[in-house]
Amino acid sequence: MDNEYLTVTALTQYLKKKFDYDPFLGKVYLTGEISNYRYRGNSHQYFSIKDDNSKISAIMFKSAFAKVKFQPEEGMKVLVTGRISLYERSGSYQIYVNHMEPDGVGQLYQAYEQLKNKLSKEGLFNATKKRLPKYPKRIAVVTSPSGAVIRDIITTTRRRYPIAQIVLYPAVVQGQEAAKSIADQIEQVNHDGNFDTLIIGRGGGSIEDLWPFNEEIVARAIYDSQIPIISSVGHETDTTIADLVADVRAATPTAAAELAVPVLTDEINNINEYYARIVNAFNNSIAIKRQGLNKLNQSYIFKQPERLYEAYLQQLDGLSNNLNTIMKDKINNSNKLLTDYSYRLKINSPMQSLIDARKSVDVNLENIIRSMQTILSDKKGNMQKMVSSLEHLSPLKTMSRGYAYVTSTDSQKVIKKVDEVNNNDEIKLNFIDGSAYAEVKSVDKKEQ
Structure with a gap:
């Protein structure tokens, strides 16, 4: 069962x-x-x-x-x-x-929006964009070596600015390995250094074809780049994450090359124009300076230079005369003051005052000595009276009449009452000329 x-x-x-x-x-x-x-x-x-x-x-x-x-x-x-x-x-x-x-909603579009929101919150899109150098010497290009992108960039650059060097960093731009390939090449360009501008890009295509440029690894490689980056991915209507993070976005590879380099002939014409303007300005400045020089040469300063300091000579003479007059007045006033002070000094000679002061000092000294002797005599008398009083009150005086005081043999404490001793206690009898030890045989207390 x-x-x-x-x-x-x-x-x-x-x-x-x-x-x-x-x-x-x-x-x-x-x-x-x-x-x-x-x-x-x-x-x-x-x-x-x-x-x-x-x-x-x-x-x-x-x-x-x-x-x-x-x-x-x-x-x-x-x-x-x-x-x-x-x-x-x-x-x-x-x-x-x-x-x-x-x-x-398409899977790729959903992923695109999620990554876009994530990077936007981190500030990758709003970071300060690096400026493109106006006259680049070396330009790195990260793209497919066989596509039309590199050919368009080279053709446009050679036509506009042939002195710039284009260096291709080949990368896979489509498929699962593309994102890592692009990011690695961006890092390699920065590692190699000595580049003024970096262009990344590929031709147009579907969102699946352009997806490597929407990968986070590519966005962060662009953000971390120390070299300004131009992003040229797809067509003008296609906007990838790489376009948003890059320093500059170009609609096409040709536009990227046009943004990266100026037109050499235009720059040469500008230089020639600036040169002509500088020469004209310099010639005009020289002409103005020459006119000023001619005017200065006609001045009396160069034809009669002594006229330049005639007024100063007259002013110097006037100042010299004023100085002499002022010095004479000061000397006369000083002589008058000196005569006046000498006369007043003779009248108010300090010698008599000094003699009077010396006499006063002698008198005061004698008075002080007499006062001190009187005070000392009084102090001695008082001291003798106090010594005599102390002798009457001294316990030695009392002990000389046959009295003694009792202390404990161990603590040396003075024993004042019979309650402080017991039978057989040892006590010390202190006399005026020595001490004696005794033992208590009995205690007899007075009745109150």
């Missing part, structure tokens, strides 16, 4: 074979909205496809997801292709997605 029951594993394996062998489930075309999507970097992607009534789990392995040109988002309506099978561990069926693209 037990043989009639299947294990869960056996049932699940049976159902999985049903899914795998069903020809209608081997390749399923499904449309719906992405749900429960969370991007997992460099890993398999797990999400759901749902419509208004139902939902199916989906898995897209990283090898298949790497071919997706846009970034899936929650709620995005998509078209997916894959097979239906059963996941044995959970017993749930799911779709294994091999291909996915937006529903209603």
Whole structure:
């Protein structure tokens, strides 16, 4: 009877074979909205496809997801292709997605808009554009070596500015390897250095043909370039990510060459015109200077140079006379002051004042000596009285009459009361001429 029951594993394996062998489930075309999507970097992607009534789990392995040109988002309506099978561990069926693209909008256009928004937020389009040098010596061109782009650029450059050197950096401009090839060559041009301008481009084509110039790796290589870049991709109506990041955009390769170099004959004509204008301006300046020189030569300064300083000589004489007069007046005034001060000094001679002051000092000195002697005598008398008073109060005076004071033998503390000693305590008796040690035999306290 037990043989009639299947294990869960056996049932699940049976159902999985049903899914795998069903020809209608081997390749399923499904449309719906992405749900429960969370991007997992460099890993398999797990999400759901749902419509208004139902939902199916989906898995897209990283090898298949790497071919997706846009970034899936929650709620995005998509078209997916894959097979239906059963996941044995959970017993749930799911779709294994091999291909996915937006529903209603082309996959490449969706990827273009997503990358455009991403780079715009990072500021790659609004960064300060580098200026093209007006007279480039060496121009690097990153394009296909066999296309018409390089021929148009060379032809236009040779016609307009043949002294510029064109260096081709061949790159694949179409297909899956094109984006990396273009980015590598841009980096190589910057690494080689010694270039004034860099042109990247290819001819027109569909969005698929132009797609390498919409890849992020190319956009970042253009942004990181230290050399000014002219982008010439497709036709005037086609705008790629490379056009938006580049320093200058040209509608065609011919236009790119025209932007990169001036017309040599026009520049030579401009130089000749500037030269003629400089010569004329220089000749006019010389003529004006010569007229000024002739006018100066006719001046009295050169014909009668002594007239130049006649007025200064007269002014010098006047100033000399004024100086002499002022010095004489100052000397006379100084002599008068000196005579006046000498007379006043004789009248107010300090000698008598000095004699009077010396007498006053002698008198004051005698008064000070007498005062000091009186004060000293008074101080001695007071000191003798105080010494006599101290002798009367001195404990030595009392001890000389037969008194002594008692101290503890260990702490040397003076014992004042009978409460401070006990039987058998050793005490010290201090006399005027020495001390004696004793032992307490008994304590007899007065009654209060």
